[in-house]
Amino acid sequence: xxxxxxxxxxxxxxxxxxxxxxxxxxxxxxxxxxxxxxxxxxxxxxxxxxxxxxxxxxxxxxxxxxxxxxxxxxxxxxxxxxxxxxxxxxxxxxxxxxxxxxxxxxxxxxxxxxxxxxxxxxxxxxxxxxxxxxxxxxxxxxxxxxxxxxxxxxxxxxxxxxxxxxxxxxxxxxxxxxxxxxxxxxxxxxxxxxxxxxxxxxxxxxxxxxxxxxxxxxxxxxxxxxxxxxxxxxxxxxxxxxx
Amino acid sequence: xxxxxxxxxxxxxxxxxxxxxxxxxxxxxxxxxxxxxxxxxxxxxxxxxxxxxxxxxxxxxxxxxxxxxxxxxxxxxxxxxxxxxxxxxxxxxxxxxxxxxxxxxxxxxxxxxxxxxxxxxxxxxxxxxxxxxxxxxxxxxxxxxxxxxxxxxxxxx
Numbered sequence: 339x340x341x342x343x344x345x346x347x348x349x350x351x352x353x354x355x356x357x358x359x360x361x362x363x364x365x366x367x368x369x370x371x372x373x374x375x376x377x378x379x380x381x382x383x384x385x386x387x388x389x390x391x392x393x394x395x396x397x398x399x400x401x402x403x404x405x406x407x408x409x410x411x412x413x414x415x416x417x418x419x420x421x422x423x424x425x426x427x428x429x430x431x432x433x434x435x436x437x438x439x440x441x442x443x444x445x446x447x448x449x450x451x452x453x454x455x456x457x458x459x460x461x462x463x464x465x466x467x468x469x470x471x472x473x474x475x476x477x478x479x480x481x482x483x484x485x486x487x488x489x490x491x492x493x494x495x496x497x498x499x500x501x502x503x504x505x506x507x508x509x510x511x512x513x514x515x516x517x518x519x520x521x522x523x524x525x526x527x528x529x530x531x532x533x534x535x536x537x538x539x540x541x542x543x544x545x546x547x548x549x550x551x552x553x554x555x556x557x558x559x560x561x562x563x564x565x566x567x568x569x570x571x572x573x574x575x576x577x578x579x580x581x
Numbered sequence: 582x583x584x585x586x587x588x589x590x591x592x593x594x595x596x597x598x599x600x601x602x603x604x605x606x607x608x609x610x611x612x613x614x615x616x617x618x619x620x621x622x623x624x625x626x627x628x629x630x631x632x633x634x635x636x637x638x639x640x641x642x643x644x645x646x647x648x649x650x651x652x653x654x655x656x657x658x659x660x661x662x663x664x665x666x667x668x669x670x671x672x673x674x675x676x677x678x679x680x681x682x683x684x685x686x687x688x689x690x691x692x693x694x695x696x697x698x699x700x701x702x703x704x705x706x707x708x709x710x711x712x713x714x715x716x717x718x719x720x721x722x723x724x725x726x727x728x729x730x731x732x733x734x735x736x737x738x
Contacts, residue, residue, distance in 0.1 A: 367658055435719075536683070
């Protein structure tokens with residue numbers, strides 16, 4: 339049976355997410371609650387071995403000061419006190435420098451780097467030519483007969499980032515759809531408009547030095563999408579993005 | 582006469598061996614019938630050294646303001662968590678709706694692509710990912726040397 343000519347052109351687009359590397363800062367209520375639970379836990383707990391040792395040594399010191407030179411223990415013997423251990427650990431902690439949470443790319447607002455905004459999701463946007471306009475879009479490719487839509491989305495991703503990308507695509511089903519009609523000038527009976535199906539994937543590899551990025555690309559968070567995408571497109575994309 | 586003697590030896594040996602085997606089997610059956618010993622759960626048994634009364638902390642009793650502050654904080658926390666939960670559920674709802682809409686449109690387009698889309702993805706699960714930490718990894722960090730000795734007690738029934 340001959341299928342009726344479909345007037346909609348199909349595209350598959352890939353929304354590649356770089357997942358957060360560090361935890362988001364706690365809200366005020368969360369911080370207060372965390373402090374409260376710590377306090378309650380401490381109140382309900384018993385003394386640990388280390389604390390018992392510390393208390394005993396404090397008692398010994400006090401007794402030694404009150405009763406003059408009560409030398410039952412040999413004076414030459416050097417005993418490591420629990421307090422000394424604590425001071426040593428404190429010193430060691432202060433010497434360690436952890437990597438900063440706010441990176442250089444954050445300060446320069448370099449949107450092409452993957453190292454900024456480590457506590458939120460970053461999405462890939464590329465500049466593509468649609469019709470006769472250059473637009474910022476999620477990487478998309480036209481569907482060709484013989485492949486599934488997921489294959490189209492994978493092809494789109496490979497076209498922009500090269501073949502050596504490790505991405506986990508979340509399932510065979512599309513996450514969202516953006517439907518638009520062509521402007522009247524190029525609208526024909528056969529080509530009424532286009533449907534873009536979005537797929538989601540998580541970026542597994544952390545460095546993209548091998549990726550051959552040909553065109554302009556950006557890694558942006560959900561809030562910054564509004565700076566680049568058109569309003570209708572943005573509305574549809576926002577529906578399937580969790581903050 | 583010479584022929585009869587080895588035969589006796591064989592019979593007596595065979596009988597003795599049979600008797601030994603039966604005794605062993607009876608012992609094994611008795612052991613198996615006895616109920617297996619329970620494996621103690623070490624987390625539920627507090628070691629005796631922690632029930633010493635000297636270990637109890639001596640703290641001043643909580644003031645009235647402190648208890649009031651705690652109660653109010655608990656209520657605020659309750660509200661905060663409820664809002665967070667509702668927001669999460671709403672977000673999941675929009676996600677599902679968007680996907681359903683996409684699948685509906687796809688079905689209108691082509692049945693074959695729709696069937697390919699709703700097929701289960703075998704390679705998706707099990708999905709493993711390491712969670713976010715407080716600070717990003719330090720490039721060129723050399724962790725200190727050390728050896729981990731596992732002293733967990735393993736019980737067999």
